[in-house]
Amino acid sequence: MESLLDPITVAIIRTPPETSVELIHFRHSTSAKESTQCRLYYTPTDGSKHLSPPQEAEENAFLNSSEELDILPQPDIIFNHGHRNGLDVASLVAFSEGFARTQTCLSFVDFGDLEHRTSTFRSLMSAFPSAAVGGRSYGSRSSCRAAIWSPVRKLIFFTYPLVRGIDERYEELLQLSSDVDVLFVVGDSDPLCVEMHLAAIRKRMRARTWWIRVIGADHQFSMRGNNGAGTKLCNVAGQIAAKWNVEGGRDLEKTELTLQYDKVNKQSVWTEWFAHPDLKKVSEKPITVTITLSGGSLPAAGEEFAHTLSR
Structure with missing residues (x-):
């Protein structure tokens, strides 16, 4: 897994990109009766697909057919905003632009x-096969629901409203x-996702x-x-999340990273991923239980059968 504290990596993360992140608006x-506004954040490369000039000039053009969708860079994540605030929230724009420096982000x-x-979410997941889904706050909850019983195996939650008042x-x-x-x-000062609650839920979750x-x-x-x-x-x-999202970017033992702002040097500083002492990795090996039936007049008396249980 790539070191996040390698001097070259640190310099790349802190320095504005040589190629600016571009934004495509479409619907x-x-x-049959509804459409959604979409934004695609991506960094052009030599092999990138671009909209043709007429489509670029037409703001919020409808793109629905496979031929129309094929001109877009395929997203690495599908993202939704918070409860009352849309896609123009400064924190979400910054996160999306950071993510899109190396991967493509589709927001709606x-x-x-x-x-x-x-x-x-599920409609867009069908139209844009994506390896991950996610969102900000309320959008995180909806992305989580969309991921259940779906092929999605990676989720990124940019804040998550675990509690609201006395409700969990x-x-x-x-x-x-x-x-x-x-x-x-x-963030560690988030009143809707207090560290104590987050740690407790992470222990209970089957997902890694x-x-x-922050x-x-x-x-x-x-x-x-x-x-x-x-x-x-x-x-x-956003940049670190994009690195986490790639194959080989995650360590099952090292599951936490600290990110903060250095007020003296006026720059972001962060740690490597490290292991949390209270969050031990749960064994992924299945449990095999052997049950023996014996005695009485049971039809299968004296026989054995095994059943495998998954955590």
Whole structure:
């Protein structure tokens, strides 16, 4: 796995990219009566596919057929925004642009309830085969619901509203299967995802989990006394999340990373991934139970059979 503290890697993450991240706006029909606004963040390469000039000039052009969709760079993640705030929130834009420096991010607008957003996710997942889904806050919950009983095996949560008042919201997380990888990007000052609650839920989840712990960040990823710091941290968090999202970018033993802002040098600093002492990896080996029936008048008396249980 790539070292995040290698001097060259650190310089690349902190330095603006040589090739700027580009943004494509379009609409996609999610049902016979509805369509959704989409944004595709990507970094052009020599092999990148580009929209033709007429389509680039037409803002929010409808792209639905396989031929139309084929001109787009295929997304590595499908993302949705928070409850009341759309895609223009500074923290989400910074995270998306950071992610798109090495991978492609498809974001969509949907202010509906969880069921409606989940439906939109599944429609886009069908149209744009993607290895991961995710979202910010409320969008994270809907992405989690969409991932259940789907081929998706990676999720990235840019904040997650585990609690609201006295209500706890974690049912979807517990339904994720053991072959799913989940990345939480959460501030340690987030009142909706307190560290104690997050640690407890991670222990209960069957899915494998990782956490980018952003020091001093709240649910909005604002940093008290320094608005620019939050944007910089979100951009770096997006870059690290993209590295986590690639094959070979995750270590099952090292599941936490700390990210913070150095006020003196005015730059983001981070650690390598490290092992959490209280979050031990659960064995993935199946458990085989042998049951022997004997005695009485049971038809199968004296016989044995084995049943395999998966965690």
